[in-house]
Amino acid sequence: MHIPLFLSTEISGVSSGCQQGGCLTCSDYNGCLSCKPRFFMHLERIGMKQIGVCMTSCPPGFYGTRSPERNTCTKCRLECDSCFNKNFCTRCRAGFYLHLGKCQENCPEGLVRS
Amino acid sequence: ICLWCFLRPGAAGQGQSTAVCSPSCSCDEDGGADCSGRGLTTVPAGLSAFTYYLDLSMNNITELPAYVFKNFPYLEELRLAGNDLSFIHPEALSGLHQLKVLMLQNNQLKTVPSAALKNLHSLQSLRLDANHITTVPDDSFEGLQQLRHLWLDDNNLTEVPIGSLRHQANLQALTLALNRISQIPDNAFANLTSLVVLHLHNNRIKEIGDNCFAGLTNLETLDLNFNNLMVFPKAIEALPKLKELGFHSNDIASIPEGAFHNNPLLRTIHLYDNPLSFVGASAFQNLSDLHSLMLRGASMMQDFPILTWTNNLESLTLSGTKISSIPADLCEDLKLLRTLDLSYNEIKGLPSLHGCVRLQEISFQHNHIQQIERDTFQGLSALRLLDLSRNEIRFIHRDAFLTLTALTNLDLSMNSLTVIPTTGLSAVSQLKLSGNPQMKNVLSAKNLPKLRSISVPYAYQCCAFVGCDSVTSSSEENDVKKSTGGEDVERISMIMHCSPSPGAFKPCEHLLGNWM
Numbered sequence: 001m002h003i004p005l006f007l008s009t010e011i012s013g014v015s016s017g018c019q020q021g022g023c024l025t026c027s028d029y030n031g032c033l034s035c036k037p038r039f040f041m042h043l044e045r046i047g048m049k050q051i052g053v054c055m056t057s058c059p060p061g062f063y064g065t066r067s068p069e070r071n072t073c074t075k076c077r078l079e080c081d082s083c084f085n086k087n088f089c090t091r092c093r094a095g096f097y098l099h100l101g102k103c104q105e106n107c108p109e110g111l112v113r114s
Numbered sequence: 115i116c117l118w119c120f121l122r123p124g125a126a127g128q129g130q131s132t133a134v135c136s137p138s139c140s141c142d143e144d145g146g147a148d149c150s151g152r153g154l155t156t157v158p159a160g161l162s163a164f165t166y167y168l169d170l171s172m173n174n175i176t177e178l179p180a181y182v183f184k185n186f187p188y189l190e191e192l193r194l195a196g197n198d199l200s201f202i203h204p205e206a207l208s209g210l211h212q213l214k215v216l217m218l219q220n221n222q223l224k225t226v227p228s229a230a231l232k233n234l235h236s237l238q239s240l241r242l243d244a245n246h247i248t249t250v251p252d253d254s255f256e257g258l259q260q261l262r263h264l265w266l267d268d269n270n271l272t273e274v275p276i277g278s279l280r281h282q283a284n285l286q287a288l289t290l291a292l293n294r295i296s297q298i299p300d301n302a303f304a305n306l307t308s309l310v311v312l313h314l315h316n317n318r319i320k321e322i323g324d325n326c327f328a329g330l331t332n333l334e335t336l337d338l339n340f341n342n343l344m345v346f347p348k349a350i351e352a353l354p355k356l357k358e359l360g361f362h363s364n365d366i367a368s369i370p371e372g373a374f375h376n377n378p379l380l381r382t383i384h385l386y387d388n389p390l391s392f393v394g395a396s397a398f399q400n401l402s403d404l405h406s407l408m409l410r411g412a413s414m415m416q417d418f419p420i421l422t423w424t425n426n427l428e429s430l431t432l433s434g435t436k437i438s439s440i441p442a443d444l445c446e447d448l449k450l451l452r453t454l455d456l457s458y459n460e461i462k463g464l465p466s467l468h469g470c471v472r473l474q475e476i477s478f479q480h481n482h483i484q485q486i487e488r489d490t491f492q493g494l495s496a497l498r499l500l501d502l503s504r505n506e507i508r509f510i511h512r513d514a515f516l517t518l519t520a521l522t523n524l525d526l527s528m529n530s531l532t533v534i535p536t537t538g539l540s541a542v543s544q545l546k547l548s549g550n551p552q553m554k555n556v557l558s559a560k561n562l563p564k565l566r567s568i569s570v571p572y573a574y575q576c577c578a579f580v581g582c583d584s585v586t587s588s589s590e591e592n593d594v595k596k597s598t599g600g601e602d603v604e605r606i607s608m609i610m611h612c613s614p615s616p617g618a619f620k621p622c623e624h625l626l627g628n629w630m
Contacts, residue, residue: 056195
């Protein structure tokens with residue numbers, strides 16, 4: 001998933017209130033405090049504040065982990081733009097090349113950059 | 115063969131767009147259109163034909179009619195998550211020849227829209243998680259030769275969709291977690307030779323075939339946590355490249371001998387929350403990439419595991435077993451060990467641990483250890499925490515702590531000590547000695563300059579640390595001051611916590627003891 005210049009509503013739509021679709025409980029100051037089932041809870045930092053956001057997919061640089069109790073967003077590795085889990089990238093940051101889930105600065109032997 | 119390595123496309127241009135856009139969306143100059151969360155019921159008109167990223171998530175689009183995306187030949191990423199989508203016309207996605215990422219999670223689909231997906235020949239990532247999918251037709255992913263990442267977690271699958279996966283030789287990451295799968299037949303993933311990650315956690319898997327992972331020659335991560343497995347998954351023998359293995363929170367009672375003999379690259383094994391009663395002594399040998407091993411409650415385990423060539427272990431926890439001795443050569447293999455927790459076993463004696471020079475934390479709590487020799491902890495200059503509580507220690511060699519220059523926390527409570535050596539304890543800030551009823555001597559603060567908290571067997575022993583005039587008779591008081599240095603008593607007493615603290619009702623428990 002590419003980062004558009006504007007942030008998708010899931011991110012830019014972080015209103016200071018409870019207008020977000022995925023919220024179950026919320027406060028005007030902290031946004032979502034809990035999410036509806038099957039939504040991912042993510043804490044967005046805006047200045048000094050942290051706003052709870054409920055999403056259907058985690059923002060760039062994070063991956064979602066589903067469990068019966070809650071769904072959370074966890075940071076990918078630094079070199080990943082997006083990832084499937086902690087050790088498997090699905091898209092690399094600029095300057096890195098993806099091969100079998102690993103973002104590498106150079107392609108393995110026998111492979112060329114594309 | 116020249117396999118593809120992908121470079122992330124250039125970053126988007128800056129600033130709001132003057133590009134062709136729909137009033138219901140905001141668009142950037144690079145062809146990105148964000149129409150999410152606008153209450154839309156259909157795909158908005160007026161978007162640029164060069165749109166390559168379209169976010170329609172969190173709207174009210176419940177159906178996708180035929181050819182609805184026919185005007186977007188350059189679309190690479192389409193997000194339709196969170197729309198209550200229940201029907202996708204077989205021709206709905208026609209024309210999306212360059213689509214790489216399709217997000218359909220958090221919708222109401224009951225089956226995989228296989229007809230609609232058929233011609234997405236460039237598709238690499240397909241998200242179908244958090245729907246209500248009960249069936250995956252065998253032809254579901256037939257046209258998707260480039261598919262690499264597939265999410266089917268959080269649906270209602272009762273079996274592994276073997277047929278639909280049969281032709282997915284390029285698939286690299288698959289999650290079937292949070293479904294109702296109860297068993298994995300042999301050869302279920304036979305053709306997935308490129309698969310690197312397989313998540314099966316939070317299912318109801320009770321039985322797996324001994325050959326169910328056959329063919330997964332490149333698998334590195336296997337997550338079987340939170341299932342109902344009763345037998346150790348022997349099928350992992352087919353996974354020579356496995357690095358992360360999880361089967362915690364199952365019903366596995368024993369880990370057999372040589373359990374991981376075919377998985378030499380294992381780095382992490384999560385196996386806690388299993389009713390383990392037996393662990394084969396040879397289960398964990400030759401795992402040179404393993405960094406942490408945590409085994410709790412294998413109550414029938416008697417032999418210390420053989421850890422030859424498992425020589426990069428940094429943390430070892432073995433507690434709640436019948437292990438009664440530690441191999442003398444333990445530290446020849448485990449030179450990188452930093453934490454060692456052998457609490458709640460039946461260990462009677464300790465070998466010298468001087469080879470484990472990086473040890474920082476040791477817990478031998480709740481064993482049957484009776485004495486500490488001169489060389490038991492010799493050379494452990496990085497050791498900070500040492501818990502020897504709840505043993506039967508009668509004797510500690512006077513030089514036992516000599517080299518423990520970094521030790522800050524020492525717990526010797528609940529033993530059978532009469533005296534303790536304090537040489538070498540210059541860095542100790544917390545010392546626990548309570549529960550040693552034979553230790554009646556007045557302790558000296560002389561060798562404990564950094565002490566901040568101490569628990570002692572008797573209240574009067576606190577007088578050496580917190581100064582209590584009302585308690586000791588004048589002659590004893592002088593002795594105390596002489597031995598601890600008057601001004602030191604004032605300085606220590608201000609920041610020292612000693613328990614049981616002396617008071618009106620516990621002044622001379624020691625004296626009473628002598629009269630009785």
